[in-house]
Amino acid sequence: MTTAAPTPSRQIVMARCGTxxxxxxxNVTAVETVLRRSPLVALGEYRCPVEHPQFSGGGPQRCPxxxxxxxxxxxxxxxxxxxxxxxxxxxLHNIGDVYCREAVSKEGERCDWIAVSPALLRDIAALxxxxxxxxxxxxxxLAPATPAVYAAQRALFRALRADPVMSMLQxxxxxxxxxxxxxxxxxxxxxxxxxxxxxxxxRAPAIVDATLKLLATEYHGTLSIDAISAxxxxxxxxxxxxxxxxxxxxxxEYQQQLRLRASLELLLESSHGLSEVxxxxxxxxxxxxxxxxxxxxxxxxxxxxxxxxxALLKLLQSAAG
Numbered sequence: 001m002t003t004a005a006p007t008p009s010r011q012i013v014m015a016r017c018g019t020x021x022x023x024x025x026x027n028v029t030a031v032e033t034v035l036r037r038s039p040l041v042a043l044g045e046y047r048c049p050v051e052h053p054q055f056s057g058g059g060p061q062r063c064p065x066x067x068x069x070x071x072x073x074x075x076x077x078x079x080x081x082x083x084x085x086x087x088x089x090x091x092l093h094n095i096g097d098v099y100c101r102e103a104v105s106k107e108g109e110r111c112d113w114i115a116v117s118p119a120l121l122r123d124i125a126a127l128x129x130x131x132x133x134x135x136x137x138x139x140x141x142l143a144p145a146t147p148a149v150y151a152a153q154r155a156l157f158r159a160l161r162a163d164p165v166m167s168m169l170q171x172x173x174x175x176x177x178x179x180x181x182x183x184x185x186x187x188x189x190x191x192x193x194x195x196x197x198x199x200x201x202x203r204a205p206a207i208v209d210a211t212l213k214l215l216a217t218e219y220h221g222t223l224s225i226d227a228i229s230a231x232x233x234x235x236x237x238x239x240x241x242x243x244x245x246x247x248x249x250x251x252x253e254y255q256q257q258l259r260l261r262a263s264l265e266l267l268l269e270s271s272h273g274l275s276e277v278x279x280x281x282x283x284x285x286x287x288x289x290x291x292x293x294x295x296x297x298x299x300x301x302x303x304x305x306x307x308x309x310x311a312l313l314k315l316l317q318s319a320a321g
Contacts, residue, residue, distance in 0.1 A: 024117040025062045029054060032113075035160045038168055041175045042115040043160060049108040059098035064137050065115040066182055067091040068145065068153050070265065071107035072216030074209075076100045081205065083142055084212040087261040088254060090145045090182055092138040105217045112157045114175055124176065128183045143186035144248065147260065147296040151304075152315035153178050154264045159312050174316055181319040207232045207239065208246045215251070219258035220282040225251060259283065260296050267305040274301055 023039050031048040046067070048055050059078075072086040078098045085091050091111070095118065101109060116124075121137050130139060156174050159166060210232045215223075228251060229236040244250055249257070259281040266277045278289035293301045298318055304311050 024115075026065075026115045027058070027062050029058075035157070036166075036168070036171050038172060040117050040120050040172055043157065043171070043175065044113055044115075045157075046109060046111045046113055048110075050103045050106060052108070055101060055103070055108060057098070057100040059096070061093050061095055061097045063115050064095055064118060064121050065093050065113050066179065067093065067111045067113045068150065069109075069111045070261075071110040072104040072213070073109050074102040074104055074213070076102075077141060080141065082209065084209055084216065085142065086212065086216045086258060087150065088145055088249070088257050090143040090149070090185070092141055092143060092182070092186065094138050095135040104213050112153065114153070114179060116175075116179055120176075121179070124180050124183060127180070128187060130183070130187070138186070140186050143182060145261075146181075146185055146319070147257065148298075148315060148318040148321075149178060149181045149185060150261055151264060151297045152181070152312070152319040154268075155304075155308070155312040155315050158268055159308055162308055174312065177316050177320050181321065184321065203234075204242055204246075207234050207242060211239065211243055211251070212247075215255055215258060219255050219262070220280065222282065223251075223255065256292065257296075260293060263289070263293065263301065264304070267301055277301070 023037075026034075026037075026042050028034055028044070031052060031054055032044050032046050034042055034044040036043050067085075068090060069085045069087050072084065074082050074084050075091070076082040076099060082102070084104065118135075118137065125131075125137055130137075152174075156171075156178065160171070211228060214228060214231055225236045225240060229239040232239055234242075240251065243254075247254060263277055263281055266272060266280065272280070274286040274289065278284075278286040281289070283289040283292065290300055293299075293304075297304065297315065299311065299314060
């Protein structure tokens with residue numbers, strides 16, 4: 001009998017099973033909650049109001065980690081230009097990273113994070129063709145959050161909160177699948193925002209920055225390209241071309257992705273019906289919302305909100321590609 005070759009994530013889990021890996025060091029602050037931890041991975045929540053003294057920045061980091069924003073902020077890393085992080089992006093942090101943070105909205109910093117032992121992260125990187133040194137494993141600071149990856153991590157964190165005795169093997173394997181998918185997204189993006197600065201000179205980075213902040217705070221509203229370009233102080237034609245070349249999204253696509261990511265939170269954490277969620281996020285009606293949701297996540301909003309284990313499995317399979 002022949003056996004199919006294991007997937008990259010399963011290869012790593014199998015290689016680690018039966019070993020006693022030493023725990024890695026992580027930063028845990030007063031505004032964070034660790035949900036689960038093993039010698040290989042740690043998963044937690046970061047909730048920092050704008051008025052909290054810790055909001056101004058962080059680091060140096062003691063371990064590599066991946067942050068999935070649930071609000072929007074502007075982060076300046078030591079030696080780099082500011083970048084706007086939204087739920088459409090993933091923040092990648094290496095050991096030793098230091099950064100300053102600015103508010104984009106009144107929400108402050110809300111994100112879920114995955115910390116990974118350096119040895120395991122190097123294993124995952126190697127499977128993606130990345131030869132990393134001890135500290136600088138991530139090649140970029142920002143990666144696109146594909147719909148499958150974003151929904152998969154939201155489903156995993158939801159499962160962790162709902163099932164405190166969830167099998168650690170399932171937690172680790174699910175986490176590794178998501179981290180591997182993040183590496184794939186980071187490599188395919190071709191850069192972390194610094195490439196944008198090289199390609200677009202003069203005011204272009206400031207225009208993109210202003211547009212991202214506007215979309216991050218007003219994604220639920222009715223925005224026209226004329227209104228956006230006026231507030232970004234450029235022409236509509238120039239903005240349309242620049243934004244797509246800079247982010248890989250059209251303006252409408254970026255707004256739609258922010259709406260859909262916000263819907264995952266509303267579906268899980270409120271008692272609103274589909275029509276109320278659709279209206280709150282700016283969709284024409286609940287049918288329009290349901291179609292957009294199914295197209296991006298491969299299931300209906302009702303399936304996502306009612307079937308936690310089924311949603312997690314389906315989304316992990318999709319994220320693994």
